[in-house]
Amino acid sequence: MHVELLNDMALFVEVVKARSFRRAAETIGMPNSTLSRRIGLLEKAIGLRLLHRTTRKIELTEAGQIYFERCKRIVDEARLAHEQLGEILAQPSGVLRVSLPVDFATTFLAPQIAEFSRRYPGISFEFDLTPRRVDLVTEPFDVAIRMGEQPDSNLIARQIAVLPRYLYASPRYLELYGEPRQPADLSGHECLRMRPSANVWTLHDATEAIDVTVGGRFQLNSIGMMRRLAAFDLGIAMLAEEIVADDLANGRLRRVLPQWQATPVPVYAITETRLLPAKTLRFIDFLHDYMIHKPK
Amino acid sequence: MHVELLNDMALFVEVVKARSFRRAAETIGMPNSTLSRRIGLLEKAIGLRLLHRTTRKIELTEAGQIYFERCKRIVDEARLAHEQLGEILAQPSGVLRVSLPVDFATTFLAPQIAEFSRRYPGISFEFDLTPRRVDLVTEPFDVAIRMGEQPDSNLIARQIAVLPRYLYASPRYLELYGEPRQPADLSGHECLRMRPSANVWTLHDATEAIDVTVGGRFQLNSIGMMRRLAAFDLGIAMLAEEIVADDLANGRLRRVLPQWQATPVPVYAITETRLLPAKTLRFIDFLHDYMIHKPK
DNA sequence: AGAAATTAATCCGTTGATGGAACAATGCAT
DNA sequence: ATGCATTGTTCCATCAACGGATTAATTTCT
Numbered sequence A, B: 001m002h003v004e005l006l007n008d009m010a011l012f013v014e015v016v017k018a019r020s021f022r023r024a025a026e027t028i029g030m031p032n033s034t035l036s037r038r039i040g041l042l043e044k045a046i047g048l049r050l051l052h053r054t055t056r057k058i059e060l061t062e063a064g065q066i067y068f069e070r071c072k073r074i075v076d077e078a079r080l081a082h083e084q085l086g087e088i089l090a091q092p093s094g095v096l097r098v099s100l101p102v103d104f105a106t107t108f109l110a111p112q113i114a115e116f117s118r119r120y121p122g123i124s125f126e127f128d129l130t131p132r133r134v135d136l137v138t139e140p141f142d143v144a145i146r147m148g149e150q151p152d153s154n155l156i157a158r159q160i161a162v163l164p165r166y167l168y169a170s171p172r173y174l175e176l177y178g179e180p181r182q183p184a185d186l187s188g189h190e191c192l193r194m195r196p197s198a199n200v201w202t203l204h205d206a207t208e209a210i211d212v213t214v215g216g217r218f219q220l221n222s223i224g225m226m227r228r229l230a231a232f233d234l235g236i237a238m239l240a241e242e243i244v245a246d247d248l249a250n251g252r253l254r255r256v257l258p259q260w261q262a263t264p265v266p267v268y269a270i271t272e273t274r275l276l277p278a279k280t281l282r283f284i285d286f287l288h289d290y291m292i293h294k295p296k
Numbered sequence C: 001a002g003a004a005a006t007t008a009a010t011c012c013g014t015t016g017a018t019g020g021a022a023c024a025a026t027g028c029a030t
Numbered sequence D: 001a002t003g004c005a006t007t008g009t010t011c012c013a014t015c016a017a018c019g020g021a022t023t024a025a026t027t028t029c030t
Helices: A005-018 A022-027 A032-046 A062-090 A102-119 A171-177 A183-188 A224-233 A243-249 A278-292 B005-018 B021-028 B032-046 B064-092 B102-119 B171-178 B183-188 B225-231 B245-249 B280-293
Strands: A051-053 A058-060 A094-100 A123-129 A143-147 A156-171 A200-204 A209-213 A237-240 A252-258 A261-271 B051-053 B056-060 B094-100 B123-129 B143-147 B156-169 B191-194 B200-204 B209-211 B238-239 B254-256 B261-271
Touching: A005 A022, A005 A032, A005 A062, A005 B005, A005 B064, A022 A032, A051 B183, A058 A062, A062 A278, A062 B005, A062 B064, A094 A102, A094 A278, A102 A123, A102 A224, A102 A278, A123 A278, A143 A156, A143 A278, A156 A171, A156 A278, A171 A252, A171 B171, A183 A209, A200 B156, A224 A237, A224 A243, A261 A278, B005 B021, B005 B032, B005 B064, B021 B032, B064 B280, B094 B102, B094 B280, B102 B123, B102 B225, B123 B280, B143 B156, B143 B280, B156 B171, B156 B280, B171 B254, B183 B200, B183 B209, B191 B225, B225 B238, B225 B245, B261 B280
Parallel strands: A094 A123, A094 A143, B094 B123, B094 B143, B191 B238
Antiparallel strands: A051 A058, A143 A261, A156 A237, A156 A252, A156 A261, A200 A209, A200 A261, B051 B056, B143 B261, B156 B238, B156 B254, B156 B261, B200 B209, B200 B261
């Protein structure tokens, strides 16, 4: 079958419904010259005249009547199909597959996911907590959460938060190694560093930004582990405050260089495409809203 | 709904069926660049990704699966609609509305219409026998039969026969007025003339054509009436031989100037369009075949 | 592991479809 | 009848879609 006919079938239905080329063209939003030409081409393609036309009125031929009944059903079904698709867009459902960093999940997502799952009962969840950067193209993930600046790629990155980071250490560590008074003091300290991030920490106060080259014996790829190491007096860690909330509360950690903060780390929701089903869209929106207006 | 999507729905179905853009493009007969672009546009239009694609294989998204099921049905129904239309083209049915001259109907059509109606039992007939030239555009006629050259118009004229015409008169007329020996003799005779045709008769023999200006007291618009007038000794008539077959057989008329014949008159089937349903097409074909190979 | 082959996406010069305007024809009102 | 208003068709300059060639990415074969 010739594919090009389908559109013209829809046009034909509109013309018959409107009982006029001009009115049909108006409702469709198409010049009637095009409409007239297209109907003519349709008739030529199927080899039958569908409409008897005078300049004042049009009426269906016998073949046109039969064809119209069929076309109307087809067009209606097509409309239905798109409405159904619209519902998919509007009413989130299905399995949401998310890849996200362990500590983002436990610290930021866990407290809120109950609310989200309650709001959208049609969504099931598959969380993949991994430090690995999953391949969104190959693997069946709807969205991946990633921290830090993203390399250019053909993936779509939406920033859902910017996390301020501060420096923390245990009281005992500070007792042993002394408390830094200014950023430059850090170079002599045991600084816990993320792999593969650089060994240069940038610190900001109200007026300036200072780069400090830092060192230490620990380099790791887990925020949670870093928190634990710091709590066990093994060094100074650069962390978001939500991560260390408990440790601050019970005194296992306290802030170092309290006038200074590190460069905030952006958090992105990464997708393969912008054409997202509602389940993904709502999840990203939810994260974004929560992280922006996050409860203290 | 946006009309342009329907074609793309058909393309989408082909891609899913072929499980490959390349194979789908091949079966459709379309460059894969166009196919790829069109599917991409479809996805953008509905706002959802339908296919997960790698360079080696494609698979449906959740939304794509639902959409595919719908689209398949739509495309199948469209195919069905066109097959059904093809049957209309192939298997003649419906009411055939014909406008035709009285004497053409009684003389040429009547003996053969039984055969035609037997061959196509699905066709019903509405014959309108009238000397009037019906308006094919306004009035609901499928075809009109007209004799003589047709004026230029946007109607479609197919010649279905060329009828030779000869001169006939009754023996008694010839007894009273004398038998013409050459065309020029006609000018003194009572010549029965069709209205509004000219008063000049052109006669042909094997070698030449002669124009004769003729006159007489009778001018009319009915072949049958002309035959009757001639049979009642009222003049010389120019008629096709089928018209006067009975009168010749029982001696009411006999041929005048037997070496000469008038300019043959063409017979046309006139339609509003070339895009004809089978019923009309077959009827015209039938007339054409019968008139060309007409039994003596 | 490297090379070749296969496939979808992209690029860009060309072309066929488009749509505003002019035209033709029809019906209505005077 | 005649003029006017409305509607479908045709015309042609313009422009967006097309499609052949190229690119990038991935699998399979050597």
